[in-house]
Amino acid sequence: MRPLDDIFVVDLSRILSGPICTMMLADMGAEVIKVEPPPLGDDSRLWGPPFVGGISTYFHSINRNKKSLGLNLRTEAGRRILWQLIDRADVLIENFKPGVLGKLGFGYPAVSERRPGLVYCSISGFGQTGPYRSRPGYDVVAQGESGLMDLTGFPEGPPARVGTSISDIVTGMFATQGILLALLARVRSGKGQWLDISLLDSTVATLTYQAQVYLMTGRVPRRMGTRHPSIVPYECFQVKDGFVNIGVTNQKQWAAFCEELGLQDVMEDPRFCSTDARLTNYEQLKPILDRALQGLTRSEVLQRLYAAEIPAGPINSVAEILEDPQIDAREMIRELTHPEYGPIRVLGIPIKMSETPGMVEGAPAYFGEHNRPVLQMLGYSDEEITRFSNDGTLAGRKEEKI
Secondary structure: OEEEEEEEEOOOOOOOOOHHHHHHHHHOOOEEEEEEEEOOOHHHHHOOOEOOOOOOOHHHOOOOOOEEEEOOOHHHHHHHHHHHHHHOOOEEEEEEOHHHHHHOOHHHHHHHHOOOOOOEEEEOOOOOOOOOOOOOOOHHHHHHOOHHHOOOOOOOOOOOOOOOOOOHHHHHHHHHHHHHHHHHHHHOOOOEEEEEEEEEHHHHHHOOOHHHHHHHHHOOOOOOOOOOOOOEEEEEEEEOOOOOOOOEHHHHHHHHHHHHOOOOOHHHHHOOHHHHHHOOOHHHHHHHHHHHHHHHOOOHHHHHHHHHHOOEEEEOOHHHHHHOHHHHHHOOOEEEEEOOOOEEEEOOOOOOOOOOOOOOOOOOOOOOOOOHHHHHHHHHHHHHHHHHHHHHHEEOOOOOOO
């Protein structure tokens, strides 16, 4: 048993924000039908190299456990098939620009009238309301416009984009949370609802304490590299053979930190005796800490700090963390096998549940791979499915006219 075993999802989303949401739902048991448009399906299938089995590794990262249906919604038959899927659905998710799906007859008012219990989730760059609603939005735009990029990087350098598509990812996470909340509310009321999730809102929500600084004081936060605006030391330090992160958040840790590095005189120095003092005198403290750390290797520093229970860790490369024994023990790398393109390794599920765990089981599908079984589920005969393939209603890698 998985938490969402009885939930049916019609997924009209593409790229990242919507697909990561539906992957999380699928991992937890939901049946997700990924509806993809002709001629090539989800744009991210072509975002490469690298490619595995003709599919980009980008697409592989967020589309496991789903069934792919290549469907042309500009045909009458294609729209009829989509309505049949919606009639079965608990959830519909889309990330078109506001108004686009409505022009095809599948906006929220039309769908909710026919299916009042449906949870309808719309993801967009700027939301369904407001002066920017009609603007297209991508992750990099949201990172910049939200203020996040202005906080990322070093003071002397330009703004920096976070190394992953964090705006898309957190938007997908908020969409997942919203869908689960709406399903819970439906249990009580019997009614579905419309979720309006935007990249801009979601990324602004990540500002948390940085936003609160401005809201309560009027002071504009600034780029600080790896530093923390309220805690010292809490940043990345260079050591003899690499870099480490160290986070000292209270006086007990500060005393232990100084003891381990032989800095008893620093611990007793009134310039550094409290968090406020260390913040005020950061420019004097930083060179002292750098000198103490740069003579030690990464392993030496971490062994000392781990022994003293001081939060610290290495700056890993992607390769280092994905081959780390802790990640292996946590089952955060899983292997999937596709009958045509063979085995691939993918990330695991970060939510560990004792009684109803999620599963990583279905490899990302080729475009239109499940056209026939999905339409058979809807009651169509083989002859009808073949006709749809011939008249352009269905699309996919293997849809050839007969």
